[in-house]
Amino acid sequence: MVPMKPPKRLQALIEEGLIDSVVRQLMSGKEAMVYVVRCGDDTRCAKIYKEATERSFRQAVDYTENRKVKNTRQARAMAKGTRFGRQAQEAAWQSAEVDALYRLAAAGVRVPKPYNFFEGILLMELVTDEHGAAAPRLNDVSLTPEQASAHHGMLVMQVVRMLCAGVVHGDLSEFNILLGADGPVIIDLPQAVDAAGNNHAKRMLLRDVANLRNFFGNFAPELLKTDYGNEMWDLYERGMLQTDTVLSGRFEHKSGAVDVGGVLREIDDARAEESARRLRMQSAG
Helix, strand or coil: CCCECCCHHHHHHHHCCCCCEEEEEEEECCCEEEEEEEECCEEEEEEEECCCCCCCHHHHHHHHCCCCCCCHHHHHHHHHCCHHHHHHHHHHHHHHHHHHHHHHHHCCCCCCCEEEEECCEEEEECCECCCCCECCEHHHCCCCHHHHHHHHHHHHHHHHHHHHCCEECCCCCHHHEEEECCEEEECCCCCCEECCCCCCHHHHHHHHHHHHHHHHHCCCHHHHHCCHHHHHHHHHHCCCCCCCCCCCCCCCCCCCCCCHHHHHHHHHHHHHHHHHHHHHHHHHC
16 A cells, blocks of 8 residues: 655654655544654554533533642642643643553553653554454444343453553543454553542443443343442442452442432433544534
C-alpha cells in the first residue's frame, strides 16, 4: 500500500524518527483521530487527540476528581476555566489515558501496548484480527451464545485485573472494545479513574460491568441474571479481590434504608449513559 501524505501533526513524529510513514486513517471520533503508521518493520497506530469541547462539566468533574496536576497554578487555572486552565485540563485528560495504558499493560490487562507519547500523540500497538487487518469493535460483530459467554468471561476477568491495579475504565462498552485475533482488547481510557481515590469509582465500575452484561446478554440471555459488578466491588472493598479470584456472578444485597439521593443519581446517570450510547451509535453508523 502506498503511504499517504502525513498529516501536519504526524510530521513531527517522522522528524523525530518515531515513525517512518503514515499508511492510512483508521478512525475519526470527536475526541481523537487514529492513523495506521509504519515503524521499521512494524505496523502501529497513532492516536492524535483533538481539543475536547463536547464533554459536560459534570462528567469532567466526576472523572477528574482526585487527579493530580503539576502545581497549584494549574489547579487554580483549571478551576477558573482560563485558556491556560483549559490547556492544562486537556493535557491532564490525555496523560490520564497514557498513564492508564502503561499501568494496565504492566499489570497484564488486555490493552494495546503503548510505545510513546509525543506532542499530544499516543503511539501504540495496532490490534489486528486473525487476518492481520485492523480488529473490529465489538458493536460491529455478531456472536454465537458460546462466543458471547466466552468473551464476557474474559472481559470480566480483565475488569477484575484492572480493579486490582487500582483502575476503573469509566466508559467501558461494546464501542471501546476491539475483537482481536486472540480475544477482546480494551481501548479508549482517557476517562479512567483511580479506584481508591475517586468517590464515583464504584458507580462507574458497576456501569462498566452492566454494559458488558447487557451487550453480551443480547447473544447469551443467561448473562442478564448475573451481578459481577457488585460482587467484585464488595471483594475489592474488603481487600479480598485477587487477579485470580473466581467469581460466581451472584451477590446478596443487604436490606436497609433506601438512599433516595443515590437512586436518583443512578437514574440520572442511566439517562446520560443512554444519551451517550445513542450518540456513539449514530457516529458508528
